[in-house]
Amino acid sequence: MFEFLEIIGVAAFAMSGSLTGMHKKLDLFGVFVIALATSFGGGTLRDILMGEKVFWLKTENLIYIYVAVLGYLLAVFFHKKLEYFRVSLFLFDTIGLGLYTLVGLEKGLVFGFNPVVCVALGTITACFGGVTRDILCAEVPNLFKQEIYATICVAGGIVFFGLKKINMDDDMLYLTTSLFIIAVRLLAVRYKWQIKPLKMEN
Amino acid sequence: MFEFLEIIGVAAFAMSGSLTGMHKKLDLFGVFVIALATSFGGGTLRDILMGEKVFWLKTENLIYIYVAVLGYLLAVFFHKKLEYFRVSLFLFDTIGLGLYTLVGLEKGLVFGFNPVVCVALGTITACFGGVTRDILCAEVPNLFKQEIYATICVAGGIVFFGLKKINMDDDMLYLTTSLFIIAVRLLAVRYKWQIKPLKMEN
Amino acid sequence: MFEFLEIIGVAAFAMSGSLTGMHKKLDLFGVFVIALATSFGGGTLRDILMGEKVFWLKTENLIYIYVAVLGYLLAVFFHKKLEYFRVSLFLFDTIGLGLYTLVGLEKGLVFGFNPVVCVALGTITACFGGVTRDILCAEVPNLFKQEIYATICVAGGIVFFGLKKINMDDDMLYLTTSLFIIAVRLLAVRYKWQIKPLKMEN
Numbered sequence: 001m002f003e004f005l006e007i008i009g010v011a012a013f014a015m016s017g018s019l020t021g022m023h024k025k026l027d028l029f030g031v032f033v034i035a036l037a038t039s040f041g042g043g044t045l046r047d048i049l050m051g052e053k054v055f056w057l058k059t060e061n062l063i064y065i066y067v068a069v070l071g072y073l074l075a076v077f078f079h080k081k082l083e084y085f086r087v088s089l090f091l092f093d094t095i096g097l098g099l100y101t102l103v104g105l106e107k108g109l110v111f112g113f114n115p116v117v118c119v120a121l122g123t124i125t126a127c128f129g130g131v132t133r134d135i136l137c138a139e140v141p142n143l144f145k146q147e148i149y150a151t152i153c154v155a156g157g158i159v160f161f162g163l164k165k166i167n168m169d170d171d172m173l174y175l176t177t178s179l180f181i182i183a184v185r186l187l188a189v190r191y192k193w194q195i196k197p198l199k200m201e202n
Numbered sequence: 203m204f205e206f207l208e209i210i211g212v213a214a215f216a217m218s219g220s221l222t223g224m225h226k227k228l229d230l231f232g233v234f235v236i237a238l239a240t241s242f243g244g245g246t247l248r249d250i251l252m253g254e255k256v257f258w259l260k261t262e263n264l265i266y267i268y269v270a271v272l273g274y275l276l277a278v279f280f281h282k283k284l285e286y287f288r289v290s291l292f293l294f295d296t297i298g299l300g301l302y303t304l305v306g307l308e309k310g311l312v313f314g315f316n317p318v319v320c321v322a323l324g325t326i327t328a329c330f331g332g333v334t335r336d337i338l339c340a341e342v343p344n345l346f347k348q349e350i351y352a353t354i355c356v357a358g359g360i361v362f363f364g365l366k367k368i369n370m371d372d373d374m375l376y377l378t379t380s381l382f383i384i385a386v387r388l389l390a391v392r393y394k395w396q397i398k399p400l401k402m403e404n
Numbered sequence: 405m406f407e408f409l410e411i412i413g414v415a416a417f418a419m420s421g422s423l424t425g426m427h428k429k430l431d432l433f434g435v436f437v438i439a440l441a442t443s444f445g446g447g448t449l450r451d452i453l454m455g456e457k458v459f460w461l462k463t464e465n466l467i468y469i470y471v472a473v474l475g476y477l478l479a480v481f482f483h484k485k486l487e488y489f490r491v492s493l494f495l496f497d498t499i500g501l502g503l504y505t506l507v508g509l510e511k512g513l514v515f516g517f518n519p520v521v522c523v524a525l526g527t528i529t530a531c532f533g534g535v536t537r538d539i540l541c542a543e544v545p546n547l548f549k550q551e552i553y554a555t556i557c558v559a560g561g562i563v564f565f566g567l568k569k570i571n572m573d574d575d576m577l578y579l580t581t582s583l584f585i586i587a588v589r590l591l592a593v594r595y596k597w598q599i600k601p602l603k604m605e606n
Contacts, residue, residue: 024342027396029353044251049448051457053253059316114463131540136333138342140428140542151433194431229598231555232545246453255455261518338535340542 007067009099012092013039014071015082017133022079024137034133035072040064041132042125046104049124050111094185098178100126101153105160105177119157126153148188156181209269211301214294215241216273217284219335224281226339236335237274242266243334244327248306251326252313296387300380302328303355307362307379321359328355350390358383411471413503416496417443418475419486421537426483428541438537439476444468445536446529450508453528454515498589502582504530505557509564509581523561530557552592560585 017038021031040056047054056064075082104125108118127150134141160177168176187193219240223233242258249256258266277284306327310320329352336343362379370378389395421442425435444460451458460468479486508529512522531554538545564581572580591597 026342027350029350030343033352047253048250048452049458049461051253051451051455054251057251057315057319059319062316062318065318065322113461114466116466116469117461117463135337135539135542136343138337138340138542140430141434141540148433150437229552231552235554249455250452253455256453259453259517259521261521264518264520267520267524337539338545340539 006099006103007063008092009096010039010064010067011071011074012096013129014068015075016093017129018072018075019079019082020133020137022075028076031076032072034136035075036065036068037136038129038133039068039071041129042100042127043103043129045128045132046107046121046125049121050107090189094182097126097149097153097185098156098181100129101156101181102160102174102178105157115157115161119154119161122157122160123150123153126150148193149185152181152184152188155184208301208305209265210294211298212241212266212269213273213276214298215331216270217277218295219331220274220277221281221284222335222339224277230278233278234274236338237277238267238270239338240331240335241270241273243331244302244329245305245331247330247334248309248323248327251323252309292391296384299328299351299355299387300358300383302331303358303383304362304376304380307359317359317363321356321363324359324362325352325355328352350395351387354383354386354390357386410503410507411467412496413500414443414468414471415475415478416500417533418472419479420497421533422476422479423483423486424537424541426479432480435480436476438540439479440469440472441540442533442537443472443475445533446504446531447507447533449532449536450511450525450529453525454511494593498586501530501553501557501589502560502585504533505560505585506564506578506582509561519561519565523558523565526561526564527554527557530554552597553589556585556588556592559588 014035017035018031020038021034024030024034026034044054044056055061101122104122105118107125108121113121131141156177159180160173163173163176216237219237220233222240223236226232226236228236242256246256246258257263303324306324307320309327310323315323332351333343358379361382362375365375365378418439421439422435424442425438428434428438430438448458448460459465505526508526509522511529512525517525535545560581563584564577567577567580
């Protein structure tokens, strides 16, 4: 179940990257690179920081590449329809956000890192794909300017370790944390929760 | 022979990076950084993704640094002449493209990766230097906008594994693949082969 | 003493990153990311290039994260005052520059790298934080355009190995090198030492 949802996250991020690339009038190869970068950017930075071989290089993980390519192809062939499907795409992206955070948290735990570092790894896994996408398009990362996004991953990480402390069962722990992230993200967009920039003189 | 050509590739990429930096009116140190980033960016990302120590840190590979510095110095002292030499530079850059792709493919094979991953590593080795150059100059990577470029590396990788399957001899395999990449690149620029961006409403 | 000054460097870079982010009108989370990226970017790239686990992931180095967070909070709460304190901030930043260069040089030596590579690692440690900050803000890195900066780190590295050759005592060696870097940087800003871009026709 967990893996199935993770794969949906990969496809959703690949589709959202493809749409961004097409809007930027990149050629089809450029769109492809943006799709992969959006999908794999977060996990790639996480693995690099940990000094590990990157996950999508491993033969047993080839499925991720195929799913991302599939997401790209879907976006290219059905991009007119997908524009109408913005809502479903947004939902996929939100599910991906929740699941990627958990994947990062878990990987951090498995490697024995401190909770602070695990929360950072979870947030990076979930958010850095979008940052890579924006850097490649030479834009200030959207992450820094829109409704709260990465902050939700940090909050989700804190919830995760809070619930872990009271010995919640693993399945419940994962379910609750990801639902928390997904719900807060939906509410944040619905009610335009934002962190205001500070006013700076001049 | 292979090494000799690889070294020409390093120098050519360093020169092309230097010319870009000088056009951007960077100071001489900035130009130096762009030169190194263009020359080493692809191999650096490849090694980082593989979780390996980066190739140019190794003492036995110091020659690459010296060659890149030489390329930089040539570009700085002879930049007026080099502008007339655009054609020869373009040739060097194209040779570099073919050779770097092979270097990446081979390194992937040596480490036992799957062909799909090897093709990705070859393409990254050949193309990411230029992407780094453009990111440092805060531009949308040229890669995504000009005549087909990275796509040729992918095609070269497919040719490589096709020929390998029919048990072509190693030397012939390398020669054929790199000539294929170089020839397609020359034709692509000559006849302006492009992948059209998709038309997006609005 | 060395560690104490290094920690001042972390805080100073975090503050300078925060001020940049606030000027860019990023939200408070975006400012936080820029603060961390400025503080940790250089050491992170150094460790990644070396194929090592990144320093701030290690539990014994959590102190760096806390200090950077502190620097961020100081910048956010006292940003109006800090604007007046530009001079002291600049001083901190300059101290950080000198110390980070030494940290990189030393780490390179410990891992047995060649002096050329050690100088590169020292320069990257000191300068890449600022480059990351500027890339995330979609600007051409300041590094390439202002008074000499990275060049001073390279010069500092050369001084370091020169003094090492004449068997200077370690403490004196560190002190002299960092004071050299700090003094040259102060003079460079005071007298606007710049490396002129080359004039390019057209």
